Amino acid sequence: MGTISTEAWVLPAITRHANRKELVRERYTFPDITADEVLASPLYGCMEGNMLHALQRDPIDICRERHEDCVVLGNSGVVRIERIGSSVTEFSEGDTCILFGNGIWDEQGYPIKILAYDAPGTMGVLAKSMKLHQRQLIRIPRDTSFSLPQWAAFSLRYISAWANWRVAYECWQSQMREVPPEQTVVCAWGGGVSFAQLQLAKRFGCQTIMACSGPERLKLLQQKQIEAIDRSQFNENEFEAEFLNAITQKTAGKGVSIFIDNIGTPVHRITLKALARQGVVTTCGWKRGMRSHIFRAIECLNRHIHVHTHFARYEEGVEAVLFAEEHGWMPPAPDRIWTWDEIPKLFSEYANDRITSYFPLFSINA
Numbered sequence: 001m002g003t004i005s006t007e008a009w010v011l012p013a014i015t016r017h018a019n020r021k022e023l024v025r026e027r028y029t030f031p032d033i034t035a036d037e038v039l040a041s042p043l044y045g046c047m048e049g050n051m052l053h054a055l056q057r058d059p060i061d062i063c064r065e066r067h068e069d070c071v072v073l074g075n076s077g078v079v080r081i082e083r084i085g086s087s088v089t090e091f092s093e094g095d096t097c098i099l100f101g102n103g104i105w106d107e108q109g110y111p112i113k114i115l116a117y118d119a120p121g122t123m124g125v126l127a128k129s130m131k132l133h134q135r136q137l138i139r140i141p142r143d144t145s146f147s148l149p150q151w152a153a154f155s156l157r158y159i160s161a162w163a164n165w166r167v168a169y170e171c172w173q174s175q176m177r178e179v180p181p182e183q184t185v186v187c188a189w190g191g192g193v194s195f196a197q198l199q200l201a202k203r204f205g206c207q208t209i210m211a212c213s214g215p216e217r218l219k220l221l222q223q224k225q226i227e228a229i230d231r232s233q234f235n236e237n238e239f240e241a242e243f244l245n246a247i248t249q250k251t252a253g254k255g256v257s258i259f260i261d262n263i264g265t266p267v268h269r270i271t272l273k274a275l276a277r278q279g280v281v282t283t284c285g286w287k288r289g290m291r292s293h294i295f296r297a298i299e300c301l302n303r304h305i306h307v308h309t310h311f312a313r314y315e316e317g318v319e320a321v322l323f324a325e326e327h328g329w330m331p332p333a334p335d336r337i338w339t340w341d342e343i344p345k346l347f348s349e350y351a352n353d354r355i356t357s358y359f360p361l362f363s364i365n366a
């Protein structure tokens with residue numbers, strides 16, 4: 001089998017670049033496509049939390065985990081198919097598709113390892129050319145009403161949100177079937193996945209609240225009719241009491257029905273305190289820390305359900321795309337798209353929380 005060589009921003013193994021925390025631009029060589037794979041040109045990508053986790057080698061060093069000399073990151077994006085393998089039936093040359101990030105999945109289709117992250121031999125969109133298994137692509141609807149950058153932003157965060165919402169809402173309903181959506185309060189800490197999930201909850205008729213910081217995010221939430229709690233206004237020493245007071249006011253003392261917490265350690269205790277009886281805390285992420293401490297007795301007495309999910313099944317990805325096109329469930333149009341040359345700067349700005357957009361987009365071949 002031949003090989004393909006392309007320009008890429010790669011994460012090198014630590015052994016090559018002593019603990020370097022920057023990507024390196026170099027030629028990247030990968031094996032030609034197999035029967036089930038396609039060769040594609042990445043057009044747009046979206047910066048994701050896992051890309052930064054990979055660069056910071058926290059919680060794992062993916063090069064070491066994969067026993068590879070370097071890894072091409074980037075598991076949210078839009079590609080154009082250039083060539084298909086002999087067993088590929090659902091796609092044709094010229095199709096534009098979003099990436100679907102399952103690298104290795106279990107017998108039910110749920111992800112075990114993630115494309116361009118911990119799944120060995122997989123690559124992401126930070127390359128001018130790439131290959132993907134046909135189950136790592138979902139075709140963008142023909143005549144879509146949305147732009148390719150919006151679909152690139154949709155690719156990972158919206159599908160994660162879709163799959164997490166389904167489990168969380170069904171868990172809430174398992175104990176609270178009589179409560180109609182308009183009396184169901186869904187609250188979240190910041191982030192693109194949370195924003196997507198609250199937009200979805202709103203479409204199902206729920207009351208929605210999101211913590212945020214900064215005037216741009218406040219404005220966006222107002223535009224989307226999501227109630228905002230500006231966490232930057234609170235006194236650091238009184239943060240917990242002030243945040244819980246805001247929740248009490250917004251929920252008429254009842255507390256939150258479903259709390260989306262993808263932040264983790266520093267806020268988890270507040271999340272649990274904000275929950276109503278029979279409330280659901282739901283997560284697919286751990287932006288600020290993986291460990292949490294719970295008082296099991298209190299969680300039992302309050303009948304809280306704790307939901308943990310990781311990305312989605314392929315069928316859920318397809319459903320999410322169809323729902324999105326039909327109902328306009330989409331990320332906002334971007335006000336900036338970072339260029340190929342600006343990729344390292346984008347990583348550093350994202351690491352330092354200096355990007356106001358929930359969906360930092362970059363172009364590759366577009």
Ligand SMILES: NC(=O)c1ccc[n+]([C@@H]2O[C@H](COP(=O)([O-])OP(=O)(O)OC[C@H]3O[C@@H](n4cnc5c(N)ncnc54)[C@H](OP(=O)(O)O)[C@@H]3O)[C@@H](O)[C@H]2O)c1
Pocket residue numbers: 048049050053156157160189190191192193194211212213214217231262263266267284285286287288309310311312353358
């Ligand atoms: N397993 C999966 O399927 C999956 C999929 C996608 C993402 N994830 C993970 O989920 C996590 C969240 O991802 P995301 O893309 O939604 O996040 P994101 O877009 O990177 O944004 C995180 C936001 O959280 C808020 N924040 C940061 N520190 C905070 C703190 N100490 N307290 C409260 N809020 C804080 C900030 O918003 P404000 O300043 O506006 O409050 C920040 O912009 C990441 O760890 C990501 O890797 C997992």
